[in-house]
Amino acid sequence: MEIEVDYLIVGAGAVGLAFADTIIAESDCTIAIVDRNGQPGGHWNDAYDFVRLHQPSEFYGVNTVPLGSGQKDQEGSNKGYYELASGAEVLSYFDQVVHQHLLPTGRVHYFPMTEYEGGGRLKSLLSGETVTVKVHRKTVDATYYGTTVPSKHTPSFSVADGQTLVPPNALSELLQDGTNNWDRYCVLGGGKTAMDVGVWLLEAGANADDVSWVKPRDAWLLNRKHVQPGSEFFHDTIGMQVKQLEALAGASSVEELFLRMEHSGQMLRIDADHTPSMYHCATASNVEVGLLRQIDDVIRMGHVQSIEASGLSMTEGHRAMPANTLYIDCTASAVQRRPAVPIFQSDLIVPQMVRTCQPTFSAAMTAHIELTVDNRDKANELCTVLPLPDMAEDFLPLTLADMVNQYQWMRNADIRRWLLGSRLDGFSNVIAAVEAHEDDKISVLSQYRENTLPAIGNIQNLMAKANAS
Numbered sequence: 384m385e386i387e388v389d390y391l392i393v394g395a396g397a398v399g400l401a402f403a404d405t406i407i408a409e410s411d412c413t414i415a416i417v418d419r420n421g422q423p424g425g426h427w428n429d430a431y432d433f434v435r436l437h438q439p440s441e442f443y444g445v446n447t448v449p450l451g452s453g454q455k456d457q458e459g460s461n462k463g464y465y466e467l468a469s470g471a472e473v474l475s476y477f478d479q480v481v482h483q484h485l486l487p488t489g490r491v492h493y494f495p496m497t498e499y500e501g502g503g504r505l506k507s508l509l510s511g512e513t514v515t516v517k518v519h520r521k522t523v524d525a526t527y528y529g530t531t532v533p534s535k536h537t538p539s540f541s542v543a544d545g546q547t548l549v550p551p552n553a554l555s556e557l558l559q560d561g562t563n564n565w566d567r568y569c570v571l572g573g574g575k576t577a578m579d580v581g582v583w584l585l586e587a588g589a590n591a592d593d594v595s596w597v598k599p600r601d602a603w604l605l606n607r608k609h610v611q612p613g614s615e616f617f618h619d620t621i622g623m624q625v626k627q628l629e630a631l632a633g634a635s636s637v638e639e640l641f642l643r644m645e646h647s648g649q650m651l652r653i654d655a656d657h658t659p660s661m662y663h664c665a666t667a668s669n670v671e672v673g674l675l676r677q678i679d680d681v682i683r684m685g686h687v688q689s690i691e692a693s694g695l696s697m698t699e700g701h702r703a704m705p706a707n708t709l710y711i712d713c714t715a716s717a718v719q720r721r722p723a724v725p726i727f728q729s730d731l732i733v734p735q736m737v738r739t740c741q742p743t744f745s746a747a748m749t750a751h752i753e754l755t756v757d758n759r760d761k762a763n764e765l766c767t768v769l770p771l772p773d774m775a776e777d778f779l780p781l782t783l784a785d786m787v788n789q790y791q792w793m794r795n796a797d798i799r800r801w802l803l804g805s806r807l808d809g810f811s812n813v814i815a816a817v818e819a820h821e822d823d824k825i826s827v828l829s830q831y832r833e834n835t836l837p838a839i840g841n842i843q844n845l846m847a848k849a850n851a852s
Protein backbone atom coordinates (compact mmCIF):
# COMPACT_ATOMS: atom_id res chain seq x y z
CA MET A 384 0.00 0.00 0.00
CA GLU A 385 1.16 3.53 -0.65
CA ILE A 386 -0.17 6.79 0.78
CA GLU A 387 0.74 10.41 0.15
CA VAL A 388 0.93 13.05 2.89
CA ASP A 389 2.56 16.39 3.52
CA TYR A 390 4.23 15.35 6.78
CA LEU A 391 5.26 11.96 8.12
CA ILE A 392 5.70 12.17 11.90
CA VAL A 393 7.67 9.38 13.54
CA GLY A 394 6.64 9.15 17.21
CA ALA A 395 3.20 9.69 18.75
CA GLY A 396 4.63 10.96 22.03
CA ALA A 397 4.16 14.43 23.46
CA VAL A 398 6.49 16.00 20.92
CA GLY A 399 5.07 14.30 17.80
CA LEU A 400 1.49 15.09 18.80
CA ALA A 401 2.21 18.73 19.73
CA PHE A 402 3.83 19.15 16.31
CA ALA A 403 0.90 17.43 14.54
CA ASP A 404 -1.70 19.51 16.37
CA THR A 405 -0.19 22.80 15.25
CA ILE A 406 0.18 21.64 11.64
CA ILE A 407 -3.46 20.53 11.56
CA ALA A 408 -4.72 23.67 13.33
CA GLU A 409 -2.79 26.15 11.22
CA SER A 410 -2.82 24.62 7.73
CA ASP A 411 -4.76 22.26 5.48
CA CYS A 412 -1.85 19.82 5.32
CA THR A 413 -2.13 16.06 5.70
CA ILE A 414 -0.13 13.96 8.13
CA ALA A 415 0.78 10.35 8.83
CA ILE A 416 1.79 9.52 12.41
CA VAL A 417 3.60 6.26 13.10
CA ASP A 418 4.49 4.71 16.44
CA ARG A 419 5.52 1.27 17.57
CA ASN A 420 3.38 1.70 20.71
CA GLY A 421 -0.23 0.53 20.64
CA GLN A 422 -1.46 3.83 22.13
CA PRO A 423 -0.53 7.49 21.74
CA GLY A 424 1.50 9.11 24.52
CA GLY A 425 5.03 7.76 24.03
CA HIS A 426 6.90 7.13 27.28
CA TRP A 427 3.79 7.77 29.38
CA ASN A 428 2.64 4.29 28.32
CA ASP A 429 5.45 2.82 30.41
CA ALA A 430 5.35 5.15 33.39
CA TYR A 431 4.84 4.12 37.03
CA ASP A 432 1.31 4.38 38.37
CA PHE A 433 1.99 7.33 40.69
CA VAL A 434 3.82 9.45 38.09
CA ARG A 435 2.65 13.03 37.55
CA LEU A 436 3.78 15.98 35.50
CA HIS A 437 6.24 17.97 37.57
CA GLN A 438 5.10 21.25 35.98
CA PRO A 439 1.48 22.46 35.78
CA SER A 440 -0.78 20.74 33.25
CA GLU A 441 -1.40 24.17 31.70
CA PHE A 442 2.08 24.09 30.15
CA TYR A 443 1.85 20.56 28.75
CA GLY A 444 0.20 18.74 25.88
CA VAL A 445 -0.80 20.10 22.49
CA ASN A 446 -1.50 23.76 21.84
CA THR A 447 -5.19 23.64 20.94
CA VAL A 448 -6.53 21.14 23.48
CA PRO A 449 -6.42 22.09 27.19
CA LEU A 450 -5.10 19.50 29.61
CA GLY A 451 -6.84 19.28 32.98
CA SER A 452 -9.48 21.44 34.54
CA GLY A 453 -7.40 24.54 35.28
CA GLN A 454 -7.84 24.02 39.05
CA LYS A 455 -5.38 24.53 41.85
CA ASP A 456 -4.73 21.67 44.25
CA GLN A 457 -6.46 22.13 47.60
CA GLU A 458 -4.32 19.65 49.50
CA GLY A 459 -1.16 17.58 49.32
CA SER A 460 2.38 18.47 48.35
CA ASN A 461 1.21 20.70 45.46
CA LYS A 462 -1.31 22.64 47.57
CA GLY A 463 -2.00 26.14 46.26
CA TYR A 464 -0.44 25.45 42.87
CA TYR A 465 -2.01 24.49 39.56
CA GLU A 466 -2.79 20.81 39.06
CA LEU A 467 -0.24 18.30 37.84
CA ALA A 468 -1.81 15.71 35.54
CA SER A 469 -1.27 12.10 36.56
CA GLY A 470 0.25 9.66 34.06
CA ALA A 471 -3.21 8.15 33.51
CA GLU A 472 -4.65 11.60 32.74
CA VAL A 473 -1.81 12.36 30.33
CA LEU A 474 -2.43 9.09 28.48
CA SER A 475 -6.16 9.65 28.33
CA TYR A 476 -5.53 13.20 27.09
CA PHE A 477 -3.26 12.06 24.25
CA ASP A 478 -5.77 9.37 23.33
CA GLN A 479 -8.44 12.09 23.02
CA VAL A 480 -6.07 14.31 21.05
CA VAL A 481 -5.60 11.56 18.46
CA HIS A 482 -9.07 10.02 18.35
CA GLN A 483 -11.34 13.01 18.97
CA HIS A 484 -9.28 15.83 17.62
CA LEU A 485 -6.76 14.81 14.95
CA LEU A 486 -8.35 11.79 13.24
CA PRO A 487 -11.82 13.36 12.80
CA THR A 488 -10.26 16.07 10.59
CA GLY A 489 -9.82 13.39 7.91
CA ARG A 490 -6.32 14.74 7.30
CA VAL A 491 -4.46 12.41 9.64
CA HIS A 492 -3.44 8.76 9.23
CA TYR A 493 -2.39 7.08 12.48
CA PHE A 494 -0.34 3.87 12.45
CA PRO A 495 0.04 2.38 15.96
CA MET A 496 2.01 -0.86 16.48
CA THR A 497 4.05 0.07 13.46
CA GLU A 498 7.79 0.43 13.09
CA TYR A 499 9.28 3.20 11.03
CA GLU A 500 12.05 1.60 8.99
CA GLY A 501 13.32 4.76 7.30
CA GLY A 502 12.88 5.96 3.72
CA GLY A 503 9.12 6.41 4.17
CA ARG A 504 8.60 2.68 4.93
CA LEU A 505 6.24 1.64 7.73
CA LYS A 506 5.99 -1.98 8.84
CA SER A 507 3.12 -3.30 10.95
CA LEU A 508 4.46 -5.10 14.01
CA LEU A 509 1.42 -7.39 13.91
CA SER A 510 0.91 -8.35 10.30
CA GLY A 511 4.31 -7.47 8.88
CA GLU A 512 2.55 -5.58 6.11
CA THR A 513 4.32 -2.51 4.83
CA VAL A 514 3.03 0.90 3.87
CA THR A 515 5.08 3.29 1.78
CA VAL A 516 4.53 6.93 2.58
CA LYS A 517 5.24 9.46 -0.14
CA VAL A 518 6.07 12.64 1.77
CA HIS A 519 5.41 15.90 -0.05
CA ARG A 520 6.99 18.18 2.53
CA LYS A 521 9.00 16.75 5.43
CA THR A 522 9.53 13.76 7.65
CA VAL A 523 9.50 14.73 11.34
CA ASP A 524 11.73 12.76 13.69
CA ALA A 525 9.86 13.09 16.99
CA THR A 526 11.99 10.38 18.61
CA TYR A 527 15.09 12.46 19.13
CA TYR A 528 14.96 12.54 22.93
CA GLY A 529 14.82 8.73 23.13
CA THR A 530 13.06 8.96 26.50
CA THR A 531 13.72 5.92 28.70
CA VAL A 532 11.84 5.06 31.86
CA PRO A 533 12.89 2.56 34.54
CA SER A 534 10.49 -0.18 33.43
CA LYS A 535 12.08 -0.23 29.97
CA HIS A 536 15.75 0.13 30.69
CA THR A 537 18.46 -2.33 31.63
CA PRO A 538 20.32 -1.32 34.79
CA SER A 539 24.05 -0.84 34.40
CA PHE A 540 24.79 -2.99 37.49
CA SER A 541 24.33 -6.65 38.41
CA VAL A 542 21.92 -8.07 40.96
CA ALA A 543 22.88 -11.19 42.92
CA ASP A 544 20.43 -14.08 43.14
CA GLY A 545 18.06 -13.63 46.03
CA GLN A 546 18.14 -9.81 45.93
CA THR A 547 15.10 -7.87 44.75
CA LEU A 548 15.37 -4.93 42.39
CA VAL A 549 12.14 -3.52 40.96
CA PRO A 550 11.21 -0.50 38.84
CA PRO A 551 8.78 1.95 40.47
CA ASN A 552 6.02 0.42 38.30
CA ALA A 553 6.15 -2.78 40.35
CA LEU A 554 6.01 -1.12 43.78
CA SER A 555 2.36 -0.83 44.66
CA GLU A 556 1.50 -4.36 43.51
CA LEU A 557 4.52 -5.84 45.27
CA LEU A 558 3.79 -4.01 48.50
CA GLN A 559 0.09 -4.90 48.43
CA ASP A 560 1.12 -8.53 48.34
CA GLY A 561 2.29 -8.16 51.95
CA THR A 562 4.03 -11.55 52.10
CA ASN A 563 7.42 -9.93 52.58
CA ASN A 564 8.01 -7.46 55.39
CA TRP A 565 10.87 -5.54 53.90
CA ASP A 566 13.51 -4.42 56.39
CA ARG A 567 14.47 -1.51 54.22
CA TYR A 568 13.51 0.32 51.03
CA CYS A 569 16.53 1.48 49.09
CA VAL A 570 15.92 4.02 46.32
CA LEU A 571 18.63 4.01 43.65
CA GLY A 572 19.20 7.23 41.68
CA GLY A 573 19.43 10.97 42.27
CA GLY A 574 16.92 12.23 39.71
CA LYS A 575 13.25 13.16 39.64
CA THR A 576 12.01 9.55 39.50
CA ALA A 577 13.92 8.76 42.71
CA MET A 578 12.37 11.86 44.32
CA ASP A 579 8.89 10.77 43.19
CA VAL A 580 9.49 7.33 44.73
CA GLY A 581 10.79 8.85 47.99
CA VAL A 582 7.75 11.14 48.28
CA TRP A 583 5.39 8.29 47.37
CA LEU A 584 6.89 5.89 49.94
CA LEU A 585 6.63 8.48 52.71
CA GLU A 586 3.14 9.64 51.77
CA ALA A 587 2.03 6.00 51.50
CA GLY A 588 3.12 5.40 55.07
CA ALA A 589 6.71 4.18 55.00
CA ASN A 590 8.80 5.21 57.98
CA ALA A 591 11.56 7.59 56.85
CA ASP A 592 14.03 5.62 59.00
CA ASP A 593 13.34 2.56 56.85
CA VAL A 594 14.32 4.31 53.63
CA SER A 595 17.85 4.59 52.19
CA TRP A 596 18.62 6.72 49.19
CA VAL A 597 21.59 6.11 46.90
CA LYS A 598 22.36 9.50 45.44
CA PRO A 599 25.41 9.67 43.16
CA ARG A 600 24.78 13.40 42.63
CA ASP A 601 22.64 16.06 44.25
CA ALA A 602 20.34 18.13 42.06
CA TRP A 603 19.22 21.73 41.97
CA LEU A 604 15.44 21.84 41.68
CA LEU A 605 13.19 24.53 40.27
CA ASN A 606 10.72 25.73 42.88
CA ARG A 607 7.28 25.01 41.43
CA LYS A 608 5.92 28.17 43.04
CA HIS A 609 7.72 30.09 40.31
CA VAL A 610 6.50 27.94 37.42
CA GLN A 611 2.78 28.77 37.59
CA PRO A 612 0.39 30.14 34.97
CA GLY A 613 -1.80 33.20 35.31
CA SER A 614 -1.62 36.82 36.46
CA GLU A 615 -2.11 35.95 40.14
CA PHE A 616 1.43 34.51 40.07
CA PHE A 617 2.90 37.50 38.19
CA HIS A 618 5.35 38.41 40.95
CA ASP A 619 6.32 34.75 41.48
CA THR A 620 6.99 34.15 37.79
CA ILE A 621 7.92 37.35 35.98
CA GLY A 622 9.19 38.88 39.23
CA MET A 623 11.35 35.82 39.79
CA GLN A 624 12.69 36.05 36.24
CA VAL A 625 13.94 39.53 37.12
CA LYS A 626 15.71 38.10 40.18
CA GLN A 627 17.20 35.41 37.94
CA LEU A 628 18.49 38.07 35.55
CA GLU A 629 19.98 39.97 38.49
CA ALA A 630 21.70 36.80 39.68
CA LEU A 631 22.97 36.10 36.16
CA ALA A 632 24.25 39.65 35.85
CA GLY A 633 25.98 39.68 39.21
CA ALA A 634 27.36 36.20 39.86
CA SER A 635 31.08 35.60 39.58
CA SER A 636 30.78 31.80 39.29
CA VAL A 637 28.19 29.12 38.56
CA GLU A 638 28.20 28.16 42.22
CA GLU A 639 27.46 31.73 43.27
CA LEU A 640 24.75 31.97 40.61
CA PHE A 641 22.88 28.99 42.06
CA LEU A 642 23.36 30.23 45.61
CA ARG A 643 21.82 33.55 44.60
CA MET A 644 18.93 31.76 42.90
CA GLU A 645 18.48 29.62 46.01
CA HIS A 646 18.52 32.72 48.19
CA SER A 647 15.75 34.30 46.10
CA GLY A 648 13.70 31.10 46.41
CA GLN A 649 13.84 30.08 42.75
CA MET A 650 16.07 27.04 43.26
CA LEU A 651 15.71 24.38 45.92
CA ARG A 652 18.00 21.65 47.12
CA ILE A 653 17.26 18.79 49.43
CA ASP A 654 20.42 18.72 51.49
CA ALA A 655 21.80 22.09 52.63
CA ASP A 656 25.19 20.48 53.38
CA HIS A 657 25.82 19.37 49.81
CA THR A 658 26.24 21.66 46.83
CA PRO A 659 24.37 20.08 43.93
CA SER A 660 26.29 19.51 40.71
CA MET A 661 23.28 18.41 38.66
CA TYR A 662 20.54 20.45 37.01
CA HIS A 663 17.86 18.67 34.95
CA CYS A 664 15.01 21.24 35.18
CA ALA A 665 13.36 18.94 37.74
CA THR A 666 10.60 20.91 39.44
CA ALA A 667 9.44 20.39 43.02
CA SER A 668 7.55 22.13 45.79
CA ASN A 669 8.90 23.07 49.20
CA VAL A 670 6.60 20.44 50.72
CA GLU A 671 8.12 17.67 48.57
CA VAL A 672 11.60 18.84 49.49
CA GLY A 673 10.62 18.86 53.17
CA LEU A 674 9.40 15.26 52.91
CA LEU A 675 12.58 14.12 51.17
CA ARG A 676 14.68 15.79 53.86
CA GLN A 677 13.24 13.25 56.31
CA ILE A 678 15.33 10.54 54.64
CA ASP A 679 18.54 10.60 56.66
CA ASP A 680 20.27 7.59 55.19
CA VAL A 681 21.58 9.15 51.99
CA ILE A 682 24.36 7.06 50.46
CA ARG A 683 26.87 9.16 48.54
CA MET A 684 29.46 6.60 47.46
CA GLY A 685 29.29 7.00 43.70
CA HIS A 686 27.39 4.62 41.44
CA VAL A 687 26.12 1.15 42.21
CA GLN A 688 28.18 -1.61 40.60
CA SER A 689 26.35 -4.58 42.02
CA ILE A 690 23.69 -5.49 44.54
CA GLU A 691 24.93 -8.34 46.68
CA ALA A 692 23.54 -10.27 49.62
CA SER A 693 25.80 -8.22 51.92
CA GLY A 694 24.76 -4.87 50.46
CA LEU A 695 25.82 -2.47 47.77
CA SER A 696 29.11 -2.62 45.94
CA MET A 697 29.69 0.94 44.81
CA THR A 698 32.33 2.81 42.85
CA GLU A 699 33.55 4.33 46.12
CA GLY A 700 33.30 1.34 48.44
CA HIS A 701 30.96 -1.20 49.97
CA ARG A 702 27.83 -0.32 51.90
CA ALA A 703 26.26 -3.00 54.08
CA MET A 704 22.47 -3.31 53.80
CA PRO A 705 19.96 -5.57 55.54
CA ALA A 706 19.55 -8.85 53.64
CA ASN A 707 15.84 -8.21 53.16
CA THR A 708 16.12 -4.89 51.33
CA LEU A 709 13.82 -3.89 48.51
CA TYR A 710 15.89 -2.01 45.93
CA ILE A 711 13.98 0.37 43.67
CA ASP A 712 15.59 1.17 40.33
CA CYS A 713 15.33 4.86 39.44
CA THR A 714 18.55 4.94 37.43
CA ALA A 715 17.07 5.32 33.90
CA SER A 716 18.28 8.57 32.44
CA ALA A 717 14.86 9.82 31.14
CA VAL A 718 16.19 11.52 28.02
CA GLN A 719 19.28 10.71 25.99
CA ARG A 720 21.70 13.61 25.87
CA ARG A 721 22.53 13.61 22.19
CA PRO A 722 24.35 16.42 20.40
CA ALA A 723 22.05 19.12 19.07
CA VAL A 724 21.36 19.00 15.34
CA PRO A 725 19.72 21.66 13.14
CA ILE A 726 15.95 21.43 13.57
CA PHE A 727 15.14 22.25 9.96
CA GLN A 728 17.06 20.08 7.50
CA SER A 729 16.43 19.60 3.78
CA ASP A 730 13.65 17.02 4.01
CA LEU A 731 13.69 16.36 7.74
CA ILE A 732 12.59 18.22 10.87
CA VAL A 733 14.08 17.17 14.20
CA PRO A 734 12.11 18.92 16.97
CA GLN A 735 14.25 19.79 19.97
CA MET A 736 13.89 22.23 22.86
CA VAL A 737 13.60 25.89 21.79
CA ARG A 738 12.37 27.10 25.17
CA THR A 739 13.86 25.94 28.41
CA CYS A 740 12.37 22.69 29.69
CA GLN A 741 9.22 23.04 27.53
CA PRO A 742 9.22 20.13 25.05
CA THR A 743 5.64 20.47 23.87
CA PHE A 744 5.68 24.27 23.54
CA SER A 745 8.91 23.81 21.58
CA ALA A 746 7.33 21.29 19.19
CA ALA A 747 4.31 23.52 18.61
CA MET A 748 6.52 26.57 17.98
CA THR A 749 8.66 24.51 15.58
CA ALA A 750 5.56 23.48 13.62
CA HIS A 751 4.37 27.10 13.46
CA ILE A 752 7.73 28.22 12.11
CA GLU A 753 7.74 25.36 9.61
CA LEU A 754 4.41 26.62 8.25
CA THR A 755 5.25 30.31 8.20
CA VAL A 756 8.96 30.69 7.43
CA ASP A 757 10.02 29.54 3.95
CA ASN A 758 13.73 30.05 4.32
CA ARG A 759 15.48 27.17 6.11
CA ASP A 760 18.34 29.27 7.48
CA LYS A 761 15.89 31.82 8.83
CA ALA A 762 13.79 29.04 10.39
CA ASN A 763 16.86 27.61 12.14
CA GLU A 764 17.86 31.09 13.25
CA LEU A 765 14.48 31.48 14.92
CA CYS A 766 14.89 28.09 16.59
CA THR A 767 18.27 27.96 18.28
CA VAL A 768 18.41 24.53 19.90
CA LEU A 769 18.65 24.62 23.69
CA PRO A 770 21.10 22.06 25.06
CA LEU A 771 19.61 19.55 27.46
CA PRO A 772 21.07 20.43 30.84
CA ASP A 773 22.89 17.88 32.94
CA MET A 774 25.42 19.77 35.07
CA ALA A 775 24.74 23.01 36.96
CA GLU A 776 27.01 24.90 34.54
CA ASP A 777 24.71 23.86 31.66
CA PHE A 778 22.27 26.42 33.03
CA LEU A 779 24.36 29.11 31.31
CA PRO A 780 24.19 28.01 27.64
CA LEU A 781 20.61 26.88 28.21
CA THR A 782 19.54 30.29 29.47
CA LEU A 783 21.53 32.15 26.84
CA ALA A 784 19.93 30.18 23.97
CA ASP A 785 16.53 30.67 25.57
CA MET A 786 17.05 34.44 25.70
CA VAL A 787 18.31 34.52 22.10
CA ASN A 788 15.16 32.76 20.91
CA GLN A 789 12.89 34.98 22.97
CA TYR A 790 14.63 38.08 21.58
CA GLN A 791 14.22 36.87 18.00
CA TRP A 792 10.57 35.99 18.54
CA MET A 793 9.79 39.39 20.06
CA ARG A 794 11.13 41.05 16.90
CA ASN A 795 8.76 39.05 14.70
CA ALA A 796 5.16 40.34 14.63
CA ASP A 797 3.67 37.03 13.53
CA ILE A 798 5.42 35.07 16.26
CA ARG A 799 4.47 37.67 18.89
CA ARG A 800 0.84 37.20 17.88
CA TRP A 801 1.20 33.43 17.92
CA LEU A 802 2.70 33.48 21.40
CA LEU A 803 -0.21 35.52 22.71
CA GLY A 804 -2.65 32.92 21.44
CA SER A 805 -0.63 29.93 22.55
CA ARG A 806 -1.98 27.92 25.48
CA LEU A 807 1.46 26.44 26.07
CA ASP A 808 3.16 29.81 26.45
CA GLY A 809 2.67 30.49 30.10
CA PHE A 810 3.91 34.05 30.29
CA SER A 811 3.21 36.18 27.17
CA ASN A 812 -0.44 36.57 28.16
CA VAL A 813 0.49 37.37 31.71
CA ILE A 814 2.74 40.20 30.54
CA ALA A 815 0.22 41.43 27.95
CA ALA A 816 -2.48 41.57 30.65
CA VAL A 817 -0.56 44.13 32.72
CA GLU A 818 -2.57 47.36 32.85
CA ALA A 819 -1.24 50.92 32.86
CA HIS A 820 -2.30 51.53 36.48
CA GLU A 821 -0.45 48.45 37.82
CA ASP A 822 2.67 50.32 38.83
CA ASP A 823 4.22 47.40 40.71
CA LYS A 824 4.03 45.15 37.64
CA ILE A 825 5.20 47.88 35.26
CA SER A 826 8.19 48.36 37.52
CA VAL A 827 8.96 44.61 37.33
CA LEU A 828 8.78 44.74 33.53
CA SER A 829 11.13 47.69 33.35
CA GLN A 830 13.58 45.93 35.70
CA TYR A 831 13.36 42.95 33.37
CA ARG A 832 14.40 45.09 30.42
CA GLU A 833 17.18 46.79 32.39
CA ASN A 834 18.71 43.52 33.52
CA THR A 835 18.60 41.62 30.25
CA LEU A 836 21.77 42.94 28.60
CA PRO A 837 23.93 42.81 31.76
CA ALA A 838 22.75 39.22 32.28
CA ILE A 839 23.62 38.21 28.71
CA GLY A 840 27.05 39.84 29.03
CA ASN A 841 27.85 38.07 32.26
CA ILE A 842 26.56 34.69 31.03
CA GLN A 843 29.10 34.96 28.23
CA ASN A 844 31.85 35.82 30.75
CA LEU A 845 30.90 32.93 33.00
CA MET A 846 30.80 30.53 30.05
CA ALA A 847 34.22 31.70 28.87
CA LYS A 848 35.54 31.25 32.42
CA ALA A 849 34.04 27.75 32.66
CA ASN A 850 35.53 26.78 29.27
CA ALA A 851 38.96 28.08 30.24
CA SER A 852 39.09 26.11 33.50
Ligand SMILES: Cc1cc2nc3c(=O)[nH]c(=O)nc-3n(C[C@H](O)[C@H](O)[C@H](O)COP(=O)(O)OP(=O)(O)OC[C@H]3O[C@@H](n4cnc5c(N)ncnc54)[C@H](O)[C@@H]3O)c2cc1C
Pocket residue numbers: 393394395396397398399417418419420424425426427430434435436437438439442443497498499500525526527528529530532717718740741742743
Ligand atom coordinates in the same frame (compact mmCIF):
# COMPACT_ATOMS: atom_id res chain seq x y z
C1 LIG B 1 8.35 11.12 34.51
C2 LIG B 1 8.37 12.25 33.54
C3 LIG B 1 7.69 13.44 33.85
C4 LIG B 1 7.72 14.51 32.96
N1 LIG B 1 7.06 15.66 33.27
C5 LIG B 1 7.08 16.71 32.41
C6 LIG B 1 6.41 17.95 32.71
O1 LIG B 1 5.84 18.13 33.76
N2 LIG B 1 6.45 18.94 31.80
C7 LIG B 1 7.11 18.81 30.64
O2 LIG B 1 7.12 19.73 29.85
N3 LIG B 1 7.76 17.66 30.33
C8 LIG B 1 7.75 16.62 31.19
N4 LIG B 1 8.42 15.46 30.89
C9 LIG B 1 9.13 15.39 29.62
C10 LIG B 1 8.24 15.02 28.49
O3 LIG B 1 7.11 14.29 28.86
C11 LIG B 1 8.95 14.14 27.53
O4 LIG B 1 10.17 13.66 28.02
C12 LIG B 1 9.26 14.81 26.29
O5 LIG B 1 8.16 15.50 25.88
C13 LIG B 1 9.71 13.77 25.31
O6 LIG B 1 8.61 13.21 24.66
P1 LIG B 1 8.80 12.67 23.23
O7 LIG B 1 7.51 12.72 22.53
O8 LIG B 1 9.96 13.33 22.60
O9 LIG B 1 9.33 11.17 23.45
P2 LIG B 1 8.57 9.79 23.68
O10 LIG B 1 7.50 9.93 24.68
O11 LIG B 1 9.66 8.82 23.97
O12 LIG B 1 7.90 9.45 22.27
C14 LIG B 1 8.65 8.96 21.18
C15 LIG B 1 7.81 7.89 20.51
O13 LIG B 1 8.50 7.47 19.34
C16 LIG B 1 8.26 6.09 19.14
N5 LIG B 1 9.31 5.57 18.26
C17 LIG B 1 10.65 5.68 18.41
N6 LIG B 1 11.30 5.12 17.37
C18 LIG B 1 10.33 4.63 16.55
C19 LIG B 1 10.36 3.92 15.31
N7 LIG B 1 11.48 3.61 14.67
N8 LIG B 1 9.18 3.54 14.77
C20 LIG B 1 8.01 3.84 15.38
N9 LIG B 1 7.93 4.53 16.54
C21 LIG B 1 9.07 4.91 17.11
C22 LIG B 1 8.28 5.52 20.54
O14 LIG B 1 7.53 4.32 20.58
C23 LIG B 1 7.61 6.63 21.35
O15 LIG B 1 6.23 6.41 21.50
C24 LIG B 1 8.42 14.38 31.74
C25 LIG B 1 9.11 13.20 31.44
C26 LIG B 1 9.11 12.14 32.32
C27 LIG B 1 9.89 10.89 31.98
